[in-house]
Amino acid sequence: MKQKIVAVxxxxxxxxxxxxxxxxxxxFANKNDNPxxxxxxxxWWIQTKKLNHFEKAVKIKELVLQMS
Incomplete structure (x- = not known):
């Protein structure tokens, strides 16, 4: 999933x-095929990182790349 987030x-x-x-x-695709x-x-987005609904893509990429 990390690779997909970085690519997006x-x-x-x-x-x-x-x-x-x-x-x-x-x-994710418009249909919920992997709930x-x-x-x-x-x-991770809401509870762990306490991010707003919309965040800058550069910030998200940086957070994901910092994960081990």
Whole structure:
């Protein structure tokens, strides 16, 4: 999942610039085909990191790259 998040952030930054914001939904398809993974990412985003609904892609990428 970390690789996918970094790839999505890179693509959005390349397309819309370093000021682009994302929500955790940006890393999933429109249909909920993996609810456990969605919940894991949502928990990390909301409870662990206490992020707002939309955050800068560069910030998200940095946080993910800092994870071991």
């Amino acid at each position: 952030c890179d693509a959005k930054i390349a397309k819309k610039g370093s000021n682009v914001g994302l929500s955790f939904y940006a890393f 456990a993974l969605l919940l894991e990412v949502a928990t």
